Amino acid sequence: MSGKLTGTSAVMLYLITAGMMAFVLCPIVLIVIISFSDGYFVSFPPTGFTTSWYVSVFQNPEFTGALLFSFVLAVGTTLLSLLLGVPAAFAIVRGNFPGRALCKGLLLSPLIFPVLITGLALLQLFSSYGWSTVKLNLLIAHTVVTSPYVIRTVLTSLELVNPSLEEAARTLGATRWQTFRRVIFPQIAPGIASGAIFCFMVSFDNYPVSMWLADSANTPVPVVLYRQIGTVFDPSVATMSSIIIGLSAVVVLALDRMVGLRRAMAM
Amino acid sequence: MESVEVRLEHLTKEYNNSFVAVDNVTLTVGAGELLALLGPSGCGKTTCLRMIAGLVDPTSGEIVIGGKPITKTPVHRRNMGMLFQNYALFPHMTVAENVAFGLEMRKFSRSEREDKVRKALDLVKLGHLADRIPSQLSGGQQQRVALARALVIEPSMLLLDEPLGALDKSLREQMQLEIRHLQQRLGLTTIMVTHDQDEALTMADQIAVMRAGQMEQIASATEIYQRPATQFVAGFIGASNFFEAEEVSRDGRRAQLVTTSGIPLDVTNMRLVTKRVMVTIRPEAITVRPLGAEDPVAAPNTAVAVVEQVVYRGFMLHYYLRMDDGTEVIAYRQTQTEGWGPVSAVGDRVRISWDADSNHVVPLVAEAAAA
Numbered sequence: 064m065s066g067k068l069t070g071t072s073a074v075m076l077y078l079i080t081a082g083m084m085a086f087v088l089c090p091i092v093l094i095v096i097i098s099f100s101d102g103y104f105v106s107f108p109p110t111g112f113t114t115s116w117y118v119s120v121f122q123n124p125e126f127t128g129a130l131l132f133s134f135v136l137a138v139g140t141t142l143l144s145l146l147l148g149v150p151a152a153f154a155i156v157r158g159n160f161p162g163r164a165l166c167k168g169l170l171l172s173p174l175i176f177p178v179l180i181t182g183l184a185l186l187q188l189f190s191s192y193g194w195s196t197v198k199l200n201l202l203i204a205h206t207v208v209t210s211p212y213v214i215r216t217v218l219t220s221l222e223l224v225n226p227s228l229e230e231a232a233r234t235l236g237a238t239r240w241q242t243f244r245r246v247i248f249p250q251i252a253p254g255i256a257s258g259a260i261f262c263f264m265v266s267f268d269n270y271p272v273s274m275w276l277a278d279s280a281n282t283p284v285p286v287v288l289y290r291q292i293g294t295v296f297d298p299s300v301a302t303m304s305s306i307i308i309g310l311s312a313v314v315v316l317a318l319d320r321m322v323g324l325r326r327a328m329a330m
Numbered sequence: 331m332e333s334v335e336v337r338l339e340h341l342t343k344e345y346n347n348s349f350v351a352v353d354n355v356t357l358t359v360g361a362g363e364l365l366a367l368l369g370p371s372g373c374g375k376t377t378c379l380r381m382i383a384g385l386v387d388p389t390s391g392e393i394v395i396g397g398k399p400i401t402k403t404p405v406h407r408r409n410m411g412m413l414f415q416n417y418a419l420f421p422h423m424t425v426a427e428n429v430a431f432g433l434e435m436r437k438f439s440r441s442e443r444e445d446k447v448r449k450a451l452d453l454v455k456l457g458h459l460a461d462r463i464p465s466q467l468s469g470g471q472q473q474r475v476a477l478a479r480a481l482v483i484e485p486s487m488l489l490l491d492e493p494l495g496a497l498d499k500s501l502r503e504q505m506q507l508e509i510r511h512l513q514q515r516l517g518l519t520t521i522m523v524t525h526d527q528d529e530a531l532t533m534a535d536q537i538a539v540m541r542a543g544q545m546e547q548i549a550s551a552t553e554i555y556q557r558p559a560t561q562f563v564a565g566f567i568g569a570s571n572f573f574e575a576e577e578v579s580r581d582g583r584r585a586q587l588v589t590t591s592g593i594p595l596d597v598t599n600m601r602l603v604t605k606r607v608m609v610t611i612r613p614e615a616i617t618v619r620p621l622g623a624e625d626p627v628a629a630p631n632t633a634v635a636v637v638e639q640v641v642y643r644g645f646m647l648h649y650y651l652r653m654d655d656g657t658e659v660i661a662y663r664q665t666q667t668e669g670w671g672p673v674s675a676v677g678d679r680v681r682i683s684w685d686a687d688s689n690h691v692v693p694l695v696a697e698a699a700a701a
Binding site: 225227228230231232233234235236237238241245246249250 | 383384385405406407408409410411412414415416418419420421422431432435436476479480483489
């Protein structure tokens with residue numbers, strides 16, 4: 064595409080883009096504003112300015128515990144998804160076995176199943192086998208939901224890697240492992256990173272699966288948030304949400320610094 | 331670097347027990363020689379090369395390099411330099427890092443690596459670009475880097491997989507001579523895959539023409555052009571006119587034949603014992619003259635044809651002719667020689683003639699095999 068839009072069409076395009084951005088960002092901004100509201104109920108416009116909700120939320124062990132639990136769960140889920148997803152993507156792209164297309168479809172299928180149903184199915188599975196370690200169940204369930212994101216992004220970036228790069232490395236004396244580490248990995252690192260970000264975010268704010276599997280001792284933060292809303296509708300809910308939004312932004316920005324997310328997302 | 335001889339013995343590759351990509355190929359490349367595997371796409375030439383590199387496992391047969399069978403040696407221990415059509419440079423490494431890659435795999439010390447990389451880059455005249463990344467280089471420069479990367483490991487042989495296919499014509503011709511010069515200077519036994527006959531003729535000591543997985547002919551460039559072994563080779567390398575003919579009489583290697591359309595042919599090198607043969611005549615061997623009344627009607631090695639098209643191709647004029655019985659004939663006439671201008675216009679009847687030595691005999695392909 065060459066040339067820039069001018070005149071009416073340009074103005075229209077800017078308006079539509081601005082409208083979309085407002086649509087996406089407004090609720091988030093609203094929540095952040097409310098979190099500083101000096102009132103006992105959620106109301107807009109806010110009735111004053113206070114940071115006291117932040118103080119009280121951080122003094123709430125139920126919330127901080129859940130926040131830490133969700134963070135650890137999301138990190139664990141991401142690592143496990145990478146461990147399973149990267150080799151799986153590699154096998155699908157470079158492997159030469161019958162049923163590759165079917166394999167790919169099955170591995171990506173959790174993306175199109177309703178997550179609520181996946182969670183229920185896993186609950187039934189775990190209870191029928193009598194698996195009662197909630198932490199492990201949550202880790203497995205989250206990985207089922209998130210691993211397709213890694214597989215998808217790594218698949219895409221692997222497909223762009225010219226196979227003769229591997230062949231060149233091999234003829235130059237590299238073993239398979241050296242070829243992966245020195246030639247393939249640097250090519251697909253942005254894909255792995257963006258997959259990891261998706262994993263982290265999907266796990267961190269997952270409600271529909273956690274809802275079925277969590278118990279009172281192991282509660283991810285979205286479940287705590289939902290309970291809180293059910294009990295009392297004060298600005299602390301908005302405060303908790305703001306903290307989650309901030310934490311997510313920090314993780315995304317950190318990964319961006321590390322591997323260049325813009326490059327990864329552009330693929 | 332010591333030159334080694336390379337032998338392929340009954341090399342065969344079958345896929346899924348049905349498709350035979352390479353069918354019982356046996357050939358020898360002399361130490362320091364360059365052999366070109368030439369053929370249409372899908373003829374098995376690339377599979378052949380990849381088996382030598384170790385990237386494809388042969389179904390049967392043996393690959394012998396310098397007297398040592400290496401068929402079971404894994405690819406990363408074969409010590410071969412390979413060039414790919416798309417250069418296959420590592421995009422995240424600088425030119426110098428690309429060239430150093432093979433040395434790192436061989437555990438050379440940093441100082442040795444730097445020294446060897448510098449020498450290799452000087453060899454391909456790219457010393458000044460050591461710190462660039464591949465995407466900043468032109469196609470020709472990229473392939474030179476790939477060449478330096480392949481040579482720096484002091485490979486026992488060089489494998490070229492259509493290395494110049496992506497370059498434009500004049501650069502390609504320059505690189506052909508450059509690679510050939512380097513290969514001869516280093517005495518590096520080389521096998522090259524190409525579908526470009528000019529490239530094969532320019533670079534190769536020996537040309538191996540492949541077709542449908544099988545070897546049609548292995549010979550020097552001159553031999554393969556002057557004396558193609560089969561109709562396929564005659565048609566694939568350069569252009570040829572084909573006349574099916576039958577023997578009338580024979581005296582040693584001299585013979586009188588007559589084509590199916592009744593043209594008498596004198597043949598000086600009747601090398602086949604069969605009575606029915608295919609005669610091939612190169613277009614540049616055919617002389618086109620205006621039809622004169624004094625010409626003998628049925629002299630050997632002449633015929634009458636109508637000019638259908640004349641194409642000016644720079645240093646050649648191409649005449650597309652049709653004989654009275656419908657047979658098409660192509661004749662080339664060199665330009666820039668005395669009186670080279672078109673002798674005939676489209677629609678003219680002309681006399682075509684050629685020397686008896688230009689008649690080359692190849693086996694007549696049976697209908698079933700030709701189809």
